[in-house]
Amino acid sequence: MRTWGAFILSALLAAGGFSAVVAEDGGFVHGLSSSGEPPKYQPGFPRFDYVNPDAPKGGAVTQAVVGTFDTLNPLLAKGDAASGSDLVFETLLKNALDEVTTAYGLLAEGVSVPADISSATFRLRPEARFADGTPVTPEDVIFSFEKGKELNPQLAVYYAHVVKAEKTGERDVTFRFDMTGNKELPNILGQFPVVPKHWWEAKDAKGNQRDISRTTLEPVIGSGPYRIAEVQPGASIRYERRDDYWGKNLNVNVGQNNFATMKYVYFGDNDVAFEAFRSGQIDYWLELTALRWAKSYDFPAVQDGRVKREQVENPYRNAGVLVGFIPNLRRDLFKDQRVRKALNYAFDFEELNRTIFFGQYQRINSYFYGTELAAKGLPEGRELEILNEVKDLVPPEVFTTPYENPVGGKPDLFRNNMKTAIGLFREAGYEIRGGKMVETKTGTPVSLEILLDGKTLERVALPFAQNLKKIGIAASVRVVDPAQYTNRVRSFDFDVIYSGWAQSLHPGNEQAEFWGSQAATREGSKNYGGISDPGIDQLVKKVIAAGTQDELKAATHALDRVLLAHDFVVPTYTLRASRIAYWSDLTRPEKLPEYGVGFPDIWWSKAAGK
Numbered sequence: 001m002r003t004w005g006a007f008i009l010s011a012l013l014a015a016g017g018f019s020a021v022v023a024e025d026g027g028f029v030h031g032l033s034s035s036g037e038p039p040k041y042q043p044g045f046p047r048f049d050y051v052n053p054d055a056p057k058g059g060a061v062t063q064a065v066v067g068t069f070d071t072l073n074p075l076l077a078k079g080d081a082a083s084g085s086d087l088v089f090e091t092l093l094k095n096a097l098d099e100v101t102t103a104y105g106l107l108a109e110g111v112s113v114p115a116d117i118s119s120a121t122f123r124l125r126p127e128a129r130f131a132d133g134t135p136v137t138p139e140d141v142i143f144s145f146e147k148g149k150e151l152n153p154q155l156a157v158y159y160a161h162v163v164k165a166e167k168t169g170e171r172d173v174t175f176r177f178d179m180t181g182n183k184e185l186p187n188i189l190g191q192f193p194v195v196p197k198h199w200w201e202a203k204d205a206k207g208n209q210r211d212i213s214r215t216t217l218e219p220v221i222g223s224g225p226y227r228i229a230e231v232q233p234g235a236s237i238r239y240e241r242r243d244d245y246w247g248k249n250l251n252v253n254v255g256q257n258n259f260a261t262m263k264y265v266y267f268g269d270n271d272v273a274f275e276a277f278r279s280g281q282i283d284y285w286l287e288l289t290a291l292r293w294a295k296s297y298d299f300p301a302v303q304d305g306r307v308k309r310e311q312v313e314n315p316y317r318n319a320g321v322l323v324g325f326i327p328n329l330r331r332d333l334f335k336d337q338r339v340r341k342a343l344n345y346a347f348d349f350e351e352l353n354r355t356i357f358f359g360q361y362q363r364i365n366s367y368f369y370g371t372e373l374a375a376k377g378l379p380e381g382r383e384l385e386i387l388n389e390v391k392d393l394v395p396p397e398v399f400t401t402p403y404e405n406p407v408g409g410k411p412d413l414f415r416n417n418m419k420t421a422i423g424l425f426r427e428a429g430y431e432i433r434g435g436k437m438v439e440t441k442t443g444t445p446v447s448l449e450i451l452l453d454g455k456t457l458e459r460v461a462l463p464f465a466q467n468l469k470k471i472g473i474a475a476s477v478r479v480v481d482p483a484q485y486t487n488r489v490r491s492f493d494f495d496v497i498y499s500g501w502a503q504s505l506h507p508g509n510e511q512a513e514f515w516g517s518q519a520a521t522r523e524g525s526k527n528y529g530g531i532s533d534p535g536i537d538q539l540v541k542k543v544i545a546a547g548t549q550d551e552l553k554a555a556t557h558a559l560d561r562v563l564l565a566h567d568f569v570v571p572t573y574t575l576r577a578s579r580i581a582y583w584s585d586l587t588r589p590e591k592l593p594e595y596g597v598g599f600p601d602i603w604w605s606k607a608a609g610k
């Protein structure tokens with residue numbers, strides 16, 4: 001996929017906004033809004049405001065991907081999917097980048113939802129076609145949905161309350177829910193990729209029966225604006241824009257899909273990929289390293305203007321994030337909260353920010369950091385009421401003590417933090433003998449491995465490991481290739497990983513996937529740490545069932561506060577902006593969309609206009 005860590009764009013709905021788009025007579029509407037107002041764009045709108053409708057078509061763009069791929073199947077959870085599959089496959093709805101999770105019809109021309117939100121019906125566009133010319137039908141949508149739930153455990157959880165998909169008209173598909181009032185479900189149903197049933201059920205050119213339950217490197221077909229033109233397994237994949245694309249003049253596509261070809265080149269190392277960008281082999285670069293941003297953009301192409309640099313906050317305006325070191329609670333060592341808390345005292349963010357980050361970062365102190373959903377101070381009002389409803393299931397300190405990360409950066413503060421860490425280990429039943437932290441009863445040394453999927457974060461993990469060694473813990477850092485990392489994380493075969501979760505302004509069903517007890521034991525889930533806690537389960541349900549924006553905010557504050565109180569993660573840092581660099585042939589609209597960079601969708605090649 002083109003977007004970081006994403007398969008589904010969570011189009012999560014607030015109650016006020018949802019009522020604005022449900023027709024009283026059960027009729028069809030052109031979009032679903034997640035704000036307190038109707039969708040910004042009215043029926044029949046010509047285009048999104050942030051695109052250039054006169055953007056020239058043509059030219060090529062090449063992007064770098066660190067890792068590998070071994071499948072072109074967009075529905076499977078197993079295997080490493082090739083980047084760019086959303087160029088080939090389309091969804092029922094398409095999100096607007098200048099609204100907070102508002103979606104408009106793409107394959108579907110309209111959506112109908114009853115007042116009790118017990119179902120959602122999507123009406124397909126009659127002109128929608130797959131690349132082989134066959135119409136997109138309700139059978140294709142149902143096949144895609146059912147196979148997605150069957151083959152991808154994350155989708156099974158995400159759509160757990162969707163119990164049936166059925167054809168209810170020549171171009172209509174109705175999804176039935178096992179509950180009412182879940183304002184999220186209609187919108188997120190517009191976000192799964194629709195694949196051609198007839199193609200997957202046919203035989204390939206060699207006479208072999210295709211099997212959607214298996215990985216494949218056969219160029220697949222979809223209904224999207226691009227087709228797969230060339231595949232070099234594990235090395236690169238190139239897409240070509242389709243001149244016969246059915247939706248090229250659709251309002252949600254105007255000014256988009258401008259490049260004639262798009263290519264993704266795979267690298268085993270981030271530094272090697274950056275060198276390819278410097279040399280002009282790669283056209284666009286999203287910089288994730290503070291040191292490189294500060295020190296490595298002094299090459300001639302930057303100095304003479306052939307490479308442009310920008311730091312843009314747009315993608316972070318409607319999103320929160322938590323990233324950090326995540327201990328695996330399935331390991332006995334980390335089941336004790338005092339051990340997890342001690343790890344945070346051994347992480348010296350302030351020293352790292354001073355020495356290797358050039359002061360660019362902020363310390364994260366919330367699972368919804370950077371948004372109004374982050375808990376602050378002590379609970380009050382409706383949040384306090386919600387916490388009192390689960391009082392016996394949550395840590396008592398959530399009522400009395402705001403969450404704070406340890407502060408280091410100075411020798412005396414660092415020494416105090418390390419003493420606190422040792423004290424917490426002592427309380428948990430460990431002590432230092434001969435310079436080694438051991439379990440007091442058995443004398444077993446404490447050891448842990450920090451698993452990484454690349455070298456970029458070594459400069460963060462290694463100092464953390466060194467600090468742990470100073471209190472007698474045998475901590476090591478292991479870097480593995482992305483494929484091995486993915487397999488180990490999917491099977492929960494790790495002690496500590498560095499990862500995180502992105503959050504929308506309208507959290508909902510995905511919270512059960514992140515923190516729910518059922519997800520803790522399901523391989524491949526996003527509940528990386530193995531959180532299984534009845535109090536958190538109750539709070540997740542309150543977030544999902546929130547009937548108003550105020551209720552959602554209060555429930556999310558309560559959830560955030562309780563998650564923090566359990567010390568499930570050592571929060572690290574973030575920059576609330578994207579650092580991008582690109583060769584000057586790439587051109588973008590003068591004003592970027594409010595909530596995104598829009599690359600490559602709304603960008604174009606300067607050479608194409610000559």
